[in-house]
Amino acid sequence: MSRMRLIAVPVLAAALGLASATTASAATARITKAEYDKIKLGSSIATMHATAGSGACKLQSDSSAGGVRIKQYECKGDKPFSVADFTFSNNKLEIRSQVFLDGGKSNGRMTKAKYLKVTRGKTIAQMKEITGAGTCVRMAQTETRGMRSSTYNCDQSSTFGVATFLFENGKMSIRSQAGLR
Numbered sequence: 001m002s003r004m005r006l007i008a009v010p011v012l013a014a015a016l017g018l019a020s021a022t023t024a025s026a027a028t029a030r031i032t033k034a035e036y037d038k039i040k041l042g043s044s045i046a047t048m049h050a051t052a053g054s055g056a057c058k059l060q061s062d063s064s065a066g067g068v069r070i071k072q073y074e075c076k077g078d079k080p081f082s083v084a085d086f087t088f089s090n091n092k093l094e095i096r097s098q099v100f101l102d103g104g105k106s107n108g109r110m111t112k113a114k115y116l117k118v119t120r121g122k123t124i125a126q127m128k129e130i131t132g133a134g135t136c137v138r139m140a141q142t143e144t145r146g147m148r149s150s151t152y153n154c155d156q157s158s159t160f161g162v163a164t165f166l167f168e169n170g171k172m173s174i175r176s177q178a179g180l181r
Contacts, residue, residue, distance in 0.1 A: 029055035030078040033101040039086065041143060043093045048073065048086055057086065079103040097142035104137035108157025112180035115154075115163045122172045127152065127165060136165065156180055 031052040038051050048057060057075040064070070068089055075084040082100035086093055109132055117130045127136060136154035143149075147169065154163040161179035165172050 029053045029076075031056045031075040031084050031101070032078045033098070033103070036075075036084050036096070036098050036101055039093065039096060041093050041096065041145065044091050045071065045073075045088055048075075048093070052084075057084075060085075077101045095142065095144045097140065099140045102138050106137050106153065106155035107132075107134040108155045109135045110154035110156045110161065110163050110180060112161075112177070115175070115177050115180055118163075118165060118172060118175060120172055120175075123170055124150065124152070124167055124172075127167075127172060136163075 029052070035051050035053070035056075039048050052075050057073040059071060060074050061072045062069070069091075071088045071091075073086045073088075075086070077083050077098070077100060079100050079102075082098070082103070084098040084101060085096070087095040114131045114135070118127045122130075131154055136152040138150055139153050140151040141149065149169075150167045152165045152167070154165070156162065156179070159179065159181060161177070161181060163175065163177040163180060166174040
């Protein structure tokens with residue numbers, strides 16, 4: 001699977017979450033971050049359903065090719081606009097991703113000076129040390145064999161400004177900012 005696909009999964013999941021969150025009824029089962037964390041790579045579809053609760057995850061696609069059966073599930077999250085996606089290959093979890101399940105909100109203390117210090121190769125812990133506790137919050141994460149990616153947003157409150165950092169296997173690989181002072 002390409003890096004662009006891994007990066008695109010959380011973005012697509014966010015779009016799907018926005019579309020489905022507005023039509024969901026209050027009685028619908030929803031997955032929590034704690035439940036998501038319990039569903040590890042290699043888990044079965046039955047484990048996902050048992051962990052997330054009845055009705056939280058819906059089959060989105062089911063296909064077969066070359067003796068491999070791929071099933072993709074979407075689970076509505078318990079936070080506004082949140083969603084989790086699980087992709088199974090022959091009933092074993094191969095890819096998992098979530099958007100907005102963390103439910104965190106930035107404290108608004110991001111600055112351009114802090115942004116410039118978070119350079120390629122820095123770890124998530126180093127980013128948090130540079131920016132300060134509560135400044136950057138994880139918005140999305142994706143995991144597959146050999147690859148983990150996480151996206152963090154960091155807000156500036158005095159005027160509009162935001163920084164976004166993408167971490168691959170715990171190291172910052174891509175960053176962007178708009179309006180930081």
